[in-house]
Amino acid sequence: MIKVGVTGGIGSGKTTLCKEWEQMGAYILYADDLAKKLMNENDELRSKIIKVFGEQSYDASGNLDRSYLAGQAFEKGRVEELNELVHPVLWENTKLIEEEKKREGVKVFVKEAAILLNNGRPKDLDYVVLLLADEENRIDRTKDRDRTSEKQIRNRISKQPDFNELIHLADFVITNDGTLKELKNKSQQLFKKIIEQT
Incomplete structure (x- = not known):
């Protein structure tokens, strides 16, 4: 079983990637849920x-x-x-x-968590995927999704790590500043790449 960690800040696109992977046969454990x-x-x-x-x-x-x-x-x-x-x-x-x-x-087990890299890279994972996005994009997405104020979202972002500083802990980095379709395509391509590597 391939074990993959997916992480990134609020509004970075973690759930979208995971939903794509779910359709491709992965089991996703959403840590927040x-x-x-x-x-x-x-x-x-x-x-x-x-x-x-x-x-x-x-x-x-x-x-x-x-x-x-x-x-x-x-x-x-x-x-x-x-x-x-x-x-x-x-x-x-x-x-x-x-x-x-x-x-x-199950062939691919995915752990989706914003806190995944808080204590360094977990030793039990084969791969770590990090999603990054511009802060303004993240705020806009989260406002639409959660119906919360910009102030509340900025407050939550301030409590999360600076994910740009965690790039060295990831095997794959996806930058999500484009369209939803682009993110879905990147997600599908990465899933195939991970499957092919093992």
Whole structure:
């Protein structure tokens, strides 16, 4: 099984690339989606979040209050605190899913995460793909997608690493400053290249 990490800043095109690869037969693990699922369903993690961030972290129905938690993390400078709670559980579950997919005979396993290179290059990956895009393009895309303000997006970007400084950790770099069609073509070509190399 080929293991690939896909990373890049908010609005850089990670999801578009992954959706293309999914159609070409890859299994994609979206770290953000899995983290949200675990924050809702993992009792131990829920308890820790409530202890650190308060009862307001979950609504009356017991569902994660994402806007409250995002406000705590990004606007109050508590991203690291939240990551310290979520990441160990996230990577433990990722490992289990990875093993399950290997048993199922999946050929390409992709881990999509903005935080992929935060502690250097993960040793278990065969390839790392980094998506880069001009900051203004990223802001415009994210505004359209998330219906959030430019200020909120800039705040989130400021909390992410400068991905231009992480190029040396990647095997492939895709610059996504063109059209959606161009990104899809680049994604398809890269997937074929990775398959051919192994």
